[in-house]
């Protein structure tokens with residue numbers, strides 16, 4: 001099996017079987033793939049909130065474009081990015097990194113000073129546009145890991161961010177929701193897209209080559 005085979009296997013599931021759960025072991029592997037995503041300056045400026053609780057999923061469904069997916073999937077992964085950069089957040093990451101590497105704190109001080117001089121002079125929404133972009137790499141890796149495990153999933157931006165942010169009290173955590181990943185076991189009788197051909201723009205159109 002190869003990554004390409006895994007990616008060809010997966011599709012964005014439209015309906016899940018509410019009676020079936022994904023194992024904690026597989027959920028852990030999917031999250032681990034996201035945790036190992038590269039991020040700009042290694043800041044990992046986001047968290048993943050894992051919602052398995054049915055009551056919470058029902059509340060989140062009120063703001064979802066695919067409410068059935070939200071209610072009936074096994075787990076919802078919420079990718080939520082820092083609402084802004086702060087000196088404390090940047091220092092916390094770099095202090096942890098230097099500690100883990102047995103380096104003196106401040107070893108990367110000139111670099112973090114540079115980051116702060118850029119980010120802290122920008123509006124919070126510009127910061128968030130940057131932190132939110134980082135989450136998509138993690139989402140992509142999580143989708144690929146799920147596919148490798150033959151676990152069904154759906155990436156989703158179709159939801160009301162204010163509902164998700166309120167239900168999960170994200171602003172209190174300095175976070176804002178960016179995207180979701182529904183994870184579960186597809187219901188083939190209702191997952192209408194599963195029998196359709198996977199369509200992608202042909203390679204000749206997708207690639208611009210300069211040889």
Ligand SMILES: Cc1cc2nc3c(=O)[nH]c(=O)nc-3n(C[C@H](O)[C@H](O)[C@H](O)COP(=O)(O)O)c2cc1C
Nearest residue numbers: 010011012013065066154155156157158159179198
């Ligand atoms: C960032 C992102 C957001 C998406 N949002 C939704 C969504 O809200 N609802 C949905 O049914 N599919 C959503 N999709 C799935 C895409 O429609 C789907 O990936 C695309 O049509 C290609 O189909 P495939 O993933 O089955 O190969 C989203 C995909 C991505 C990458």
